[in-house]
Amino acid sequence: MRRRFWEYPWGYRESFTIGIVLLFLGFFIELVSPVDAIYLPRWPFNFILILVLIAYIYISYRMVKHPFMKWLSSVPAAISSISLFTILVLLLGFIPQTDESGGSLLVDLGLTHVTRSWPYILLSFYLLIILGYTTVRRSFPLNLKNFAFFLNHAGLWIVIVAASLGSSDLRRLNMTLQENQAVFRAYDGEGRAYQLPFAIKLLDFHIKEYPPSIGLVDKNTGQFAIDEMGQLIAVEKGLNTEFGQWEINIDEYYESGFPDSTGYTESERVGAPPVVHMRVRNTITDEIKAGWLTSGSFIVPNKFMHLSDRWAIAMRVPAPMEYSSEIRFFTSMKEYEDITIKVNKPAKINGWTLYQTGYDERMGKWSQVSIVEIVKDPWLPVVYVGIFMMLLGSLYLVWMGRTTKKTENELD
Amino acid sequence: MNWTDYSIYMILSSGLWILALIILVLPRKVKVIPDIFLLGGVVSIVIFTIGLWLNLERPPFRTLAETRLWYAIFISLIGIIIYYRWKLLWMLAYSLLMAILFLFINYMNPDTFDKTLMPALRSPWFIPHVIVYIIGYAFLAVSSLMGLKGLYLMYRNKSTDKTIKLADNIVYIGFAFLTFGLLFGALWAKEAWGHYWTWDPKETWAFLTWLVYLLYIHFRVNKRKYVKSSLWILSLAFVVLLICWFGINYLPSAQNSVHVYS
Ligand code: HEM
DSSP, rough: OOOTTSSSSSSSSHHHHHHHHHHHHHHHHHOOOOSSSOOOOOTTTTHHHHHHHHHHHHHHHHHHOHHHHHHTSSSHHHHHHHHHHHHHHHHHHHSOOOOOOSHHHHHHHHTTTTGSSSHHHHHHHHHHHHHHHHHHHHOOOOOOHHHOOOOOOHHHHHHHHHHHHGGGGGGGEEEEETTTOOEEEEHHHHHHHHEEEEEEEEEEEEEEEEOOOEEEEETTTTEEOOSOOOEEEEOTOOOOETTTEEEEEEEEEESEEEEEESSSSEOTTTTTEEEEEEEEETTTTTTTEEEEEEOOOOSOOBOEEEEEESEEEEEEEOEEEEEEEEEEEEEEOOEEEEEETTBBEEEETEEEEEEEEEETTTGGOOEEEEEEEEOTTTTTHHHHHHHHHHHHHHHHHHHHHSSOOOHHHHHH | OGGHHHHHHHHHHHHHHHHHHHHSSSSSSOOOOOHHHHHHHHHHHHHHHHHHHHHTTSOSSSSSSHHHHHHHHHHHHHHHHHHHHHHHHHHHHHHHHHHHHHHHHHSOTTTTTOOOOOOOSSSHHHHHHHHHHHHHHHHHHHHHHHHHHHHHHHHHHOHHHHHHHHHHHHHHHHHHHHHHHHHHHHHHHHHHHHSSOOOOOOHHHHHHHHHHHHHHHTSSSSSSSHHHHHHHHEEEEEEEEOOOOOOOOGGGGGTOOOTTOO
């Protein structure tokens, strides 16, 4: 006989009804509440909230025997929470997320700041509750299969909780450093200034560049021709190569050169760009040309060579390979520590992590400015525990796949 | 050892792998020899890499060609391991052909060509991140083919039990690799950009793909029910994956993405 609506055990109809009600409740609160974005509680309140949540799930699971509790860890409940959450993330993926306030319906419904909106918070909470009860119910008795289940589900639970509730304790600040000036001030994403309990001085900023490359430029488009006429070729002295019908021979290469009366000379001056001297032979007409080529810099104009009505040969501005800052970190007037940071190689000091993010791009490798980000993320270790659990759980999935004979019978 | 010696090792590896695949496809079962060939192919390329390392006096992790060596090593290794565990010959063929492709690109495009890689990409995370996605996609693509096959069988009123069982296994493996990709990406982003998750469009869409397969897995917990819907979800999930990965650059929300590299 068909089960009536709201008669236990609940299935997909009830689960989706509850999820959709929560979603619309979220939109409604968002619409009527005067605040545009929600800020989650900070330490220690977020920590207390997490403890309460865990205790609540565990104790209620143990104490209350009611079909409702069974529903809380059922597949239909899981499916409804994951699908509705997916729909919100889908909206997040389509609608540009901005900090605009007031005005359009999208803003009022929270869809321009989904991750700080009521529907998102309510659905995350719904998902966390279902995931929590599922974890508690299915992880015991502890055999290998249930342990893998525990790693995946508890791992995800920990990642979501620590990443979302922990985000309110996250500090990400930007600092713009000038060589040899101590800086005490940093700015957050919204441009608010913060006074720091330490100071940072940029000792030196370096850029390591790839060798410059040369290639044919299509004069009609002004673009380097990467497909039709071969690729860009890295410059070195003595290089012999061909672009289409032109044979190229580089007989001089200065990593940095400066124009003078005869052409270019090697120079260490600020703003001296890479320079090559080359010979070009047209293999069809046997015509030979010689001349200088440079990518130019903010002082030296760039220089290319015409080959035909359509093609010219030019040097591309060298791309940065790596940039780094030598930094002095003062914890007091006298005590300091020197560290070097690079892209992909941040440094940790006094509970902060320093990241290299940028520099003065107009000045390129002569920049005396370095932009760094300093981050304090006290919940990071917890997030990493969750991530690590999920990695292990996934290894189990790769190794064991879907089924063993036994569970097939258990489930049927 | 340097790049001038490369062709010998490349030919040895590719040759051994192709021979192994041919032997494995043959109807007569040959023991041990394919195993030796498969491993021999990996060893050959590993020896070249170690030689290069010693010669350069630094880990060969810097140029694109060096990166491709590692791709070839890890993809072939993972393919072989999965083959021994799951007996999936197509997966072995796929990963070995990918590895051979990488080796071959190195042969055609040695390092004198333009090889700039922006600083944020110059990280030990780059290779694992890309490899696990390449493998995850292969599995998920095949699972969708199985979904289509299942729908066809259903249409012809034939049994789908075996097909969907295999599909489930493959989804589990593919989903696990997708999880690796997502998590490696998060760990890398922390190193490079200061935060593991910024809702960058590429992250958001990778996460969406992951959610769709998560739905499939949970939808399938009760195996006997909703087989037809499951097969449809499976077939359509890959469409979502493709849209996610190729459609991103056209989205209004993606205009400020840090993942749009060029
Ligand atoms: C990392 C993410 C996840 C992974 C890898 C994962 C994996 C799995 C797997 C493999 C099963 C099947 C276990 C079996 O057949 O014995 C399962 C079952 C289940 N999962 Fe998940 N899951 C994840 C996230 C979630 C989430 C977010 C929820 C809920 C919101 C959830 C709720 C459930 C439920 C209710 C079951 C059924 C348990 C049972 O009744 O035996 N899972 N999950």
